Amino acid sequence: MNALAEALRLIVTLDADLFEILWLSIRVSLIALAISAVISLPLGTWLAITRFPGRKVVILVLNALMGMPPVVVGLMVYLLLSRSGPLGWMGLLYTPTAMIIAQVVLITPIIAALSHQVIENLHQEYRDTFYSMGVTGRRAIVAYLVDARFALTTCILAGFGRAIAEVGAVIIVGGNIDHLTRVMTTAIALETSKGNLTLALALGAVLLTLSLLVNALVIGVREYAAKRQYA
Amino acid sequence: MNALAEALRLIVTLDADLFEILWLSIRVSLIALAISAVISLPLGTWLAITRFPGRKVVILVLNALMGMPPVVVGLMVYLLLSRSGPLGWMGLLYTPTAMIIAQVVLITPIIAALSHQVIENLHQEYRDTFYSMGVTGRRAIVAYLVDARFALTTCILAGFGRAIAEVGAVIIVGGNIDHLTRVMTTAIALETSKGNLTLALALGAVLLTLSLLVNALVIGVREYAAKRQYA
Amino acid sequence: MPDSLLPIRIRNLRLIKGDRAVLDGVNLTIEELGITVIMGSNGAGKTLLLRCLHGLIEPDQGQITLGNLTVADSRDQQAMVFQHPVLLRRTVLQNLAFAVPDIAKADPQQLLAALDSVHLADRANQPARMLSGGEQQRLALARALLSKPALLLLDEATASLDPASVLLIESLVKAQSKRGTKVILISHDQGQGRRLADEVVFMSGGQVAEQSPADQFFTEPRTPVAEAYLAGKILF
Amino acid sequence: MPDSLLPIRIRNLRLIKGDRAVLDGVNLTIEELGITVIMGSNGAGKTLLLRCLHGLIEPDQGQITLGNLTVADSRDQQAMVFQHPVLLRRTVLQNLAFAVPDIAKADPQQLLAALDSVHLADRANQPARMLSGGEQQRLALARALLSKPALLLLDEATASLDPASVLLIESLVKAQSKRGTKVILISHDQGQGRRLADEVVFMSGGQVAEQSPADQFFTEPRTPVAEAYLAGKILF
Amino acid sequence: QSTTSTQNSGLYDYLLPMAEEATGVKVNIVAVGTGQAIKNAMRCDGDVLLVHSKPDEEAFVAEGFGEKRYDLMYNDFVIIGPESDPADVASAPDVVEALQRIQQTGAKFASRGDDSGTHKKELALWREAGIDPEGGSGRWYLETGSGMGATLNTGVSLGAYILSDRATWISFANKQDATIVYEGNPALFNQYGVTPVSVDKCPTVNRQAAQAFTQWLVSVAGQSAIAAYQLNGKQLFFPNANQTKPDN
Ligand SMILES: Nc1ncnc2c1ncn2[C@@H]1O[C@H](COP(=O)(O)OP(=O)(O)OP(=O)(O)O)[C@@H](O)[C@H]1O
Ligand SMILES: Nc1ncnc2c1ncn2[C@@H]1O[C@H](COP(=O)(O)OP(=O)(O)OP(=O)(O)O)[C@@H](O)[C@H]1O
Numbered sequence A, B: 001m002n003a004l005a006e007a008l009r010l011i012v013t014l015d016a017d018l019f020e021i022l023w024l025s026i027r028v029s030l031i032a033l034a035i036s037a038v039i040s041l042p043l044g045t046w047l048a049i050t051r052f053p054g055r056k057v058v059i060l061v062l063n064a065l066m067g068m069p070p071v072v073v074g075l076m077v078y079l080l081l082s083r084s085g086p087l088g089w090m091g092l093l094y095t096p097t098a099m100i101i102a103q104v105v106l107i108t109p110i111i112a113a114l115s116h117q118v119i120e121n122l123h124q125e126y127r128d129t130f131y132s133m134g135v136t137g138r139r140a141i142v143a144y145l146v147d148a149r150f151a152l153t154t155c156i157l158a159g160f161g162r163a164i165a166e167v168g169a170v171i172i173v174g175g176n177i178d179h180l181t182r183v184m185t186t187a188i189a190l191e192t193s194k195g196n197l198t199l200a201l202a203l204g205a206v207l208l209t210l211s212l213l214v215n216a217l218v219i220g221v222r223e224y225a226a227k228r229q230y231a
Numbered sequence C, D: 001m002p003d004s005l006l007p008i009r010i011r012n013l014r015l016i017k018g019d020r021a022v023l024d025g026v027n028l029t030i031e032e033l034g035i036t037v038i039m040g041s042n043g044a045g046k047t048l049l050l051r052c053l054h055g056l057i058e059p060d061q062g063q064i065t066l067g068n069l070t071v072a073d074s075r076d077q078q079a080m081v082f083q084h085p086v087l088l089r090r091t092v093l094q095n096l097a098f099a100v101p102d103i104a105k106a107d108p109q110q111l112l113a114a115l116d117s118v119h120l121a122d123r124a125n126q127p128a129r130m131l132s133g134g135e136q137q138r139l140a141l142a143r144a145l146l147s148k149p150a151l152l153l154l155d156e157a158t159a160s161l162d163p164a165s166v167l168l169i170e171s172l173v174k175a176q177s178k179r180g181t182k183v184i185l186i187s188h189d190q191g192q193g194r195r196l197a198d199e200v201v202f203m204s205g206g207q208v209a210e211q212s213p214a215d216q217f218f219t220e221p222r223t224p225v226a227e228a229y230l231a232g233k234i235l236f
Numbered sequence E: 001q002s003t004t005s006t007q008n009s010g011l012y013d014y015l016l017p018m019a020e021e022a023t024g025v026k027v028n029i030v031a032v033g034t035g036q037a038i039k040n041a042m043r044c045d046g047d048v049l050l051v052h053s054k055p056d057e058e059a060f061v062a063e064g065f066g067e068k069r070y071d072l073m074y075n076d077f078v079i080i081g082p083e084s085d086p087a088d089v090a091s092a093p094d095v096v097e098a099l100q101r102i103q104q105t106g107a108k109f110a111s112r113g114d115d116s117g118t119h120k121k122e123l124a125l126w127r128e129a130g131i132d133p134e135g136g137s138g139r140w141y142l143e144t145g146s147g148m149g150a151t152l153n154t155g156v157s158l159g160a161y162i163l164s165d166r167a168t169w170i171s172f173a174n175k176q177d178a179t180i181v182y183e184g185n186p187a188l189f190n191q192y193g194v195t196p197v198s199v200d201k202c203p204t205v206n207r208q209a210a211q212a213f214t215q216w217l218v219s220v221a222g223q224s225a226i227a228a229y230q231l232n233g234k235q236l237f238f239p240n241a242n243q244t245k246p247d248n
């Protein structure tokens, strides 16, 4: 268990490299989550409360896109950002920004589909009242998001989980470049391919701990807010 | 766009290899989904309706496990099933069974955490009535699952999406061995590593189509059942 | 005061659910201001009729006009209090503010006054869903009155109120009616009918069986069903 | 017939929500079978008291005993009909079957008879949530009666029923009481109180203000609050 | 853009700081299989290409994507197998015979199957041995479609034989009971080349930096740095820029 000791040493000594990688992981995932939430939560809500022809198809596609393979997302973003691609002039390939873009594409359908379901349930309850009060459009969307905020955190955490655990897409568009785009998952993949399985597992444990902390923070805030409200 | 033509040709000619891979993908994911659902739905429900010390911690961990990196899951299952591992004598490594095991580990927390949220909302409504009727334990769990069945399909589809799109874990425990454990996602990763990006994308499109069909089927059944019930 | 939505004309309204006609050709004209009370057995179609009038249900057949407006066009001059009011997961005050954002911005004092009028001022900052059944209904009424509707629809709005609250609500409704709001109210409470109604519409089996001035309805109803209903005779 | 849960003893029951004592030292002993009606203003604490009795709420202080049982031990001999009944997302018949699985298996005929007794037999296979408000309450009552409880708790069970249904339910409740079931019923309807009550418990501000035999309560209540309540005077 | 074997061996971690100090150029490594590396470079997503499949690299230059290809260094391939060596590969007189023994005894062989330089090399060896392994695909010939490390993980766990480059094997940590069963044959040499991407096809290329880095690699300083790199006490790469190449 040499590698385990090694991993422990890295953590205990606050190894700069490890922390750089951890920090990049969390930064990329949180930014992607924030961007995605701004898109997907209103989208999911809008789909839950509006009726238009083709709505079912959109929901179906959104659900199916939850099963979009990360590698495919990675490839699409890669082709887009590649220097010979349409957005190549921006020089974003192999940067954290590219990884954020890929993750946004990946988790937006997930949060949208899940939040659609949550809001649909609330909508069954609120629909008549909102109709009666003439609450529509943006006001309705905001009201649903506010009132469903506790249930929505789980959707958001699911998106965060997918983002932070994701490797297939970020390795393609980020390139796993040391000190630039290496994140925890790509580092784990690298150690695995080097056969350093125990170190890889230890890094995985570190990542899970991180994920646990973020979840604890979010759920803690939710509980605190819920308690304050219904004390 | 030579590769695109190639992918089209493969599909149109019902290429045997492609269909073998597709079939394995869907078989592995659906079996994993079925096993996982049997575990995670009652688990999520139970967590939503029971109160015991440490319950919050379990929920927190479940939420955090949604962010478990597939590579880590793959490694753990690998170490478990490897010849020198505790279950090595079963000789499961690099078989579809190993891939199913890895996927079950991966998606069970997701479905459990999401269904917990769905059932928690229903529980707010039913709690008093169930308490009053003395409905507890297994009967309560079954009743919640039945009554929330429409909302739960979205959780299940999220699990399916994660399973069918997953590559990091199945490539480690399955090995992406041609004619044995190669599934769509690992095939896509392979074509990508060969630089056949267009073929990879085309395969991704095939996989997405498949995922769309499964989703359409599930959602279709749900709509039909809902309509019959509230006609 | 908003435009009058009178006369309200309902022509041959039909609504099919499953294989039952739950509204089975409703014809009704309401010409006058004042308070119209709808009575009738459980399942007679009272709630469904009110929901059609409010635009919550699209009937399968028939037309509704209010003055020279359609249901859709008149919606923002209507307000409704439901049989089981739904309150937002917010405080009592926020529930009011959400319903009338303009007033909440321009004159928040008015919200407190409205709360006070239903004796909930001291509950302003409590979560609305923790109110008792009767308190929730009073809040829902305050919410509906704040929008100063031309047409106020009440579906058993006093069903779970204590006697004092019933009288309070009735006085608020009467006052609103005096100010020119047309009120249509569903009630099973004959006492309330006698106290409030200018006219009574009696429904039975998805149809309007009788429409009479209140004095006449309670003393000598024209239809046998209404007579049986008032006597509390079983007629399922 | 199950064991008697009498006498019901409630000692110094206190329940704090936020910074209000919503039950503020309730003391109550119910010795006799028959029908006890709880009355009192909105927010007086009637529902909360019933919920404590049923074990839905754990009080912050005080004890409850039923006969020589605790609340928890007596639960399967109790049944309750809520102010807003919650029905499962199933058909009317399935709602009954779910509540009493043993009967549903052994004697399904009994379920149909129960439906018939609340005049819902022809609705057996409809989704329960599509019933009208009054129909839902009748179904909830049928569900509660099927379990043949020793103690039946009713929270404004007839609030949105038509006069005929009110009389129907009252007769069912009376019959059940005759068969030895203790009934405790919350109501704002004084007519109902007069028709049903053997004794009246009057609550005010989270306390029991008065406990009197029915005749006495309605003719000459001992407390000023009860008097004001009966007269419909505002006393928030 | 670079092949994976060089990264897994840790060469870059050792080499880059020296290169950056000498040239002032900040170098980022994207390690993928040789096939993907070349295609990525064709899309101009890289300034310098460092891979090991000479014919492909020459084609890359011929099509105008690369300026000029330099031999950089070589190492050699080895055959990995279980210590018990069921096919008795260790005593084979040459590589061809070794492969034939594997096929005849029905032992398993894990192939990368990913069009990488190593894979191409392996296929060429099979061809020489007169065997078409594709016929046994999924039974004894296991195409993992993965990088060298992943293929080693798979092969070692299955007790299969594997063709690997020496550098990756030496640095590979999950060896279990596997070992080098065959090595040293000249047919197993593995030539790495470095090619700056052409400005003509890819105007976005950072030509100066690319040239500086390439020139440093093939300079005496770069070459001796490569020679000095050791892992577990063994030299992994043998610099041979501007020298007579080993055949192949
Ligand atoms: N969505 C629906 N599907 C099927 N039947 C319905 C639906 N909505 C209402 N009904 C039926 O239509 C009938 C009329 O319902 P409505 O709610 O209008 O009754 P109501 O007169 O308001 O009765 P109550 O006094 O009990 O409130 C009822 O029998 C009810 O079961
Ligand atoms: N969870 C809670 N948090 C805060 N306050 C509560 C909560 N539940 C009830 N209350 C308050 O306790 C008081 C008593 O409520 P309760 O429901 O017992 O009234 P009630 O006597 O049944 O009134 P009604 O006749 O309107 O049904 C009310 O003022 C209510 O606002």
Ligand SMILES: [Mg+2]
Pocket: C046, C047, C048, C083, C155, D132, D133, D134
């Ligand atoms: Mg109604």
Ligand SMILES: [Mg+2]
Pocket: C132, C133, C134, D046, D047, D048, D083, D155
């Ligand atoms: Mg109450």
